[in-house]
Amino acid sequence: MEFLIISGLSGAGKSRAASVMEDLGYFCVDNLPVPLIPKFAELGMGGNGEYDRVVLVTDIRGGTNFEGLFQALDRLTAMKCSYRILFMDASDATIIKRYKETRRVHPLGEECASLEQAIEMERQVLSPLRERADWIVDTTGLTLGQLRSKLLSLFSKGTEEGKMEVHVLSFGFKHGVPMEADLVFDVRFLPNPYYVPELRGLTGLDEGVRGYVFSNPQSDEFLKRLSDFVSYLLPRYAEEGKTSLTIAVGCTGGHHRSVAVAHALAQFVAGQGFPVTESHRDMGHN
Structure with missing residues (x-):
């Protein structure tokens, strides 16, 4: 059972991190009461695999005393349930900027005279947990995409899970450009097998057409x-x-040139180590 605890400063990106882990196939629970953590671990360890990969998000919302959390973690160790801690951090200026943009109230806002004071208090409270963290990710200056890439590099090593998927498709311009395409390449300038009688009825997947x-x-x-x-x-x-x-390659009808080029490009992308799928939208159209 993989048990990951995400914690850190409010506004540092815990929710975003949990979303990424969910995309990687983890079952995510936000702000589970601390006393229930060992019970949840028991459920996962005794289940049939539906809770094999779990993320728990815990933070200052559960209270300013983390002694209960540490006792729960010690229970996990006694249960032989290994866990790891991911701590999300960011500079004070970054957190203040994010709170101003979202107009949210800091969890310690009512106890402190200012946002700066609330952040400082939270840092002090969370420092023991930060010291126990396996990873500390500072999101200062990171875009959402860069944060995602950072987490994928930490938690999807050695597998294709989490890698960007590439879809290469061919199409015919006379049938319209695919709406889902991110990149579109026009190969209508290449020699057209359509005008070769013996190749007209074939497609770009046939050796004769590709050779031509x-x-x-x-x-x-x-x-x-x-x-x-x-x-x-x-x-x-x-x-x-x-x-x-999605990379789209188009010719006039989507039978010959675009199919041949898309097929060759898909093979190239696979050789670059990216998961790739290939399809030919208009190959069967008249």
Whole structure:
């Protein structure tokens, strides 16, 4: 059983972190009462797998005395339920800016004369938990995409889970540009097998059509430049936290050139280590 506890300063990104972990397949519970933590662990350890990966978000909303939390964590250790702690942090200026933008009230706002005082008090209260953390993520200056990328790098190592998924599809312009496309490439300048009688009834998945399309030097040059461009873009999109990217390749009817290029591009993307799917929207259209 994987048991992750997310805590940290109010406004530092705990909810965003929990959302990312949920995308990775964790079952997330926000602000579970501390006495119920060992009970929840028992449920997970005795279940049939539905609670194998759990995230609990706990913070100052549960009170300013974390002794109860530490006792609950000691219970987990005694139960042989291993756990890890992710602590979310940020600079005072960043937290103040976020609170002003959202117009939310700090959980300690009623006890303190100012927001700055509330943040300082929260830091003091949370310092023992911060010292026990396995990871400390400072979100100062991070975009939401960069935060997502950071968490994915910590919690999805060694698997394809959490990696950006790439979908490569072919289409025909006469049937319209796919609305879901993030990137669109037009290959109507390439030699057209449609005008070769013996190739007209085939598709870009057939060897004869692919051989015809890529027999032209400009086709090879285009595919090389396209591959270089895509290899540059993919990690940039992933770094910004994009979870999926759709690349559309179009020709006139969507039978020949776009299919051949999309198929070759999908193979290239797979070689770059990204999960990839391939489809040909208009290949069966007249």
